[in-house]
Amino acid sequence: xxxxxLIGVVLGVPLAAxxxxxxxxxLALISPAQVxxxxxxxxxxxxxxxxxxxxxxxxxDASRPLVVIDAGxxxxxxxxxxxxxxKEKMVTLKLALALRDALLADGRVRVALTxxxxxxxxxxxxxxxxxxxxxxxxxxxxxxxxxxxxxxxxTVYTLSDRGSDAVADAVARRENKADMVNGVKxxxxxxxxxxxxxxxxxxxxxxxxxxxxxxxxxxxxxxxxFHTDPEREAAFVVLKSLDLPSALIEAGYxxxxxxASELANPGWRKGFAASVASAxxxxxxRTTVAPGx
Ligand SMILES: [Zn+2]
Numbered sequence: 001x002x003x004x005x006l007i008g009v010v011l012g013v014p015l016a017a018x019x020x021x022x023x024x025x026x027l028a029l030i031s032p033a034q035v036x037x038x039x040x041x042x043x044x045x046x047x048x049x050x051x052x053x054x055x056x057x058x059x060x061d062a063s064r065p066l067v068v069i070d071a072g073x074x075x076x077x078x079x080x081x082x083x084x085x086x087k088e089k090m091v092t093l094k095l096a097l098a099l100r101d102a103l104l105a106d107g108r109v110r111v112a113l114t115x116x117x118x119x120x121x122x123x124x125x126x127x128x129x130x131x132x133x134x135x136x137x138x139x140x141x142x143x144x145x146x147x148x149x150x151x152x153x154x155t156v157y158t159l160s161d162r163g164s165d166a167v168a169d170a171v172a173r174r175e176n177k178a179d180m181v182n183g184v185k186x187x188x189x190x191x192x193x194x195x196x197x198x199x200x201x202x203x204x205x206x207x208x209x210x211x212x213x214x215x216x217x218x219x220x221x222x223x224x225x226f227h228t229d230p231e232r233e234a235a236f237v238v239l240k241s242l243d244l245p246s247a248l249i250e251a252g253y254x255x256x257x258x259x260a261s262e263l264a265n266p267g268w269r270k271g272f273a274a275s276v277a278s279a280x281x282x283x284x285x286r287t288t289v290a291p292g293x
Contacts, residue, residue: 051125053132058103058110065137065284066110067103068130070238071096072142072175072248075120080145080174082254089118091143091263095251098266098273099141108281123176123237130244136288137212137280138246140238142175143254143263152256153227154272156216157248158209159240160233171250172234206233208245208287215279216249223275225252225262245287249276 056066071092073079079088096113103111112133114126130138144155157171213231220226227250239246251272252259262268 051121051129053129054112054114054116056110056112056133057100059107062110064108064110065288066112066133066135067137067139067280067284068112068114068133068135069096069099070114070126070130070138070140072140072238074115074118077120080143080254082260083257084260086254086260086264088143088145088254091251091254092141093118094266095141095143095263095269095272098269099139099276102270102273102277103280106277106281109284124240126238127240127244127246130246135244136284138239138244139276139280140236140246140248142248142250143252143259144171144250145174145255146253147255149256151227151253152259153225153230154220154252155227155230155232155250156213157232157234157236157239157250158213159206159246160235169234172236175248176235176237205243205245209239209247211287212245212279212283213247215283216247216276219279219282220272220275223271245283 058064071089073089073092075089077089079092081087093115097116100111100113103109112129112135114121114129126140127138144151210231217226217230234248236248239248252263254260254263
């Protein structure tokens, strides 16, 4: 927490300086005689407005459906930690890469990753990548944590205006914290009219997302150990997309010794990836039709 406050202060100082510079410049425009002979440029550390788009892999045919896989956390945001110092950001990256490999081996859909290395992305940049690539599905991969060592198994979350229960809310709050580090408020700019349109669109997307979540559970049956309450809804910022079905999969509890050893096992990750890949392929085959097919 202390680190986050510190980062906020470090980001806040140049932001305040930039605001002051913008006001001075606006005043200068009002009275042309006082236009300064120089311009102050302040570069925000480590942030840009438009990040580059990742490469799209898989079949060259652009009519094939596209899934964007998002490895949760990264960079200065480690996510949850295991009892032996395992970091969620590394577990999610390995799972995302395994899922990418499984999908590419099957060759049915196109795939892009929000990150392939240990780097930070703001939450809305992640779903933003999927929107800009006009993806058909967005899947964010995480690993859960709980103070109870008995909490085990995978959970599939879809977006809700409100969480389906207090536990779901707590998980959403923890995952959403990553954007507060960024120090810049992203999103939340809609007026009353767009709010209605957004609401209708999101209702449709929630239904599609739930259909995908059900497939993840079905395809994982007997292969992936799920939480006793495996399908939930929560208010995840990363899933707040207007026109994109999406789900957040907590692959297991990094805080559970049993789950942590599975998450660290390449063979287990491969099995997990195969079942999620199967759900993705079935979902996309059902919901997207290639031109001329
Ligand atoms: Zn997470």
